Amino acid sequence: MRIILGVGGGIAAYKAALLLRLFTEAGHDVTVVPTEAALRFVGAATWEALSGHSVSATVFDDLDKVNHVRLGHEADLIVVxxxxxxxxxxxxxxxxxxxxxxxxxxxxxxxxxAPAMHTEMWQHPATAANVALLRSRGVTVLEPASGRLTGPDSGPGRLPEPEDIFAAAQALTAAAEPAKLAWRTVTVTAGGTREPIDPVRFLGNRSSGKQGVALARAALDAGARVRLVAAHMDVPAPAGVELISVGTALELREATLAAARDSDAVIMAAAVADFRPAELSATKIKKRDDAADPVITLARNPDILQELVAARNAEGRRQGIVGFAAETGDERGDVLSYARGKLERKGCDLLVVNEVGHDKGFGTDLNDVLILSRSGDEPQAVHGSKAEVAAAVVARLARELDAL
Structure with missing residues (x-):
């Protein structure tokens, strides 16, 4: 792959050399295009030695090659x-x-x-407007990391680590590659189920459906026919999917098992309630001063992911199954250990795990996940927007399907 690595004039320019090494070690052909200011931090000799290409910041070098036109046209990816x-x-x-x-x-x-600047610059309304405009045009702008900056101050504005930028670039190029899932049918579940207590109240969760919708869109972009089994979502379904709306875990189970019968892959991204009220009150449960507090007995909902795996195995289908695990660690183990245990129990091909909390995962536009494989490969870390995470998951699923 032909990559242009643009380097801006900031102290973090030295980290771009580490990013360049990651790209070249992965087999990519990288041309570095620094700004004049960047060359005051890291010289051209460093970039040329690491990339194997000549380096220039001006349009007036190598005029016969028309670099100001050629470089952008020929690049498969530009990272700044x-x-x-x-x-x-x-x-x-x-x-x-x-x-x-x-x-x-x-x-x-x-x-x-990959932005890097002082916190005040990143949070300035002008920068926020510029970032929003670039994103509206389809450009990926990562969120900067938080931490120690050039001086004694710290906060958001630190350059993301080279490994994180490299992972985001991988996800982005995966999304750009055409028709990975052409002629495939993919069922995606999304959103949070709601388990009614009475005609007014329900048990639910904080899922917005954003990640499931991003997965459906990524599968469409990869050429698949997509069925979206949608519980409660805060975002609309993407155009082009076959939409199946459900409310409860039992409804989602019935719709997903039916859709899976002729699907090449199933991605279980919905936040399915583990429990439901054992009894549904036909009338609203009243709060009375002369009555005892109500007691709601819960019944366990079926494990849809395990049922999907069991049905596939019993029928001998060549089908990829992806599970999702929203986990929190505790005194008995961390998120990764719980995820590995869940992958073993469920038997799915891939398990996408993310740590959730009051400010993590649910409802946000960013996600930070690990993709675990039943084949025993090292967990793949993906950090970025939910669209970038979805692209990485779909690309990994496509490789799994090709290996079936």
Whole structure:
């Protein structure tokens, strides 16, 4: 893959050398395009030695190669790290004052920015507007990490670690590759089930459905026919899916088992309630001062993921099954240990696990997951937007299906 690594003029430019090494060790052909300011932090000799290509910041070098047009046209991916506030502003407004901004204007493939700047710069309304504008155009702008900055201050604005940028780039290119799931049928479940207590109340969870919708969209982008079995969601279903709306865990079970019969893959991203009220009150349970507090007895809901695996195995289907696990650690184990145990019990091909809490996972636009495989491969860490996570999961699922 041909990658352009743009380097902005910030102290974090030295970390881009580590990112460059990750790309080249993965077999990619990388051309570094720094800004003039970036060359004051890391010189051209370093970039040329690590990349094997000549380095320039101006459109006036190698005029016979027309680099300001050629580089953007030929690139499969452009990654800019660090992306300073100034560089984000110039990219958002379409300026073309140097080789990097010209290359960005000519880009026809995916573009990823990894910002790095002081907290006040990142949080300034002008930067926020520039980032929003770039994202609205389909450009990926990572959230900066939080931590120690150049001086004694700390906060959001630190360049993400090179390994995290590399993982985000992998996910982005996976999303850009065409038709991984052409001629495949994929069933995706999404949202949170609601288990009624009475005509007014229910037991539910905090799932927004965003990750499931992102998975359905990623499967569509990969060429699949997609069925979306949707419980309660805060976001609309993507255009192009066959939508099956459900409410409770039992309804979701019935719809998913039926849809799975002729599906090449099932992605169980819905947050399915583990329990439901054993009895449903026909009338609203009243709160009376002269009555005792009500006691609600719970019944266990069926394990849909295990049923899917059992049905597939019994019928000998060549079918990929992906489970999701929203986990919290406790004094008996961490998130990863619980996830490994769940993967073994469920028997699915892939298990996507993320740590959840009051400010993690549910309802947010970002996600941080590990993809575990029944084949025993090392867990794959993916951090980024839910669209980026979905692209990585779909790409991994496509490889699993190809191996069946």
């Amino acid at each position: 790290a660090p992306a300073t506030a100034d560089l984000l502003a110039r990219a958002a407004t379409g300026q073309a004052g140097d080789l990097l901004t010209n290359t960005l204007l000519m880009a026809r493939g995916p573009v990823l920015f």
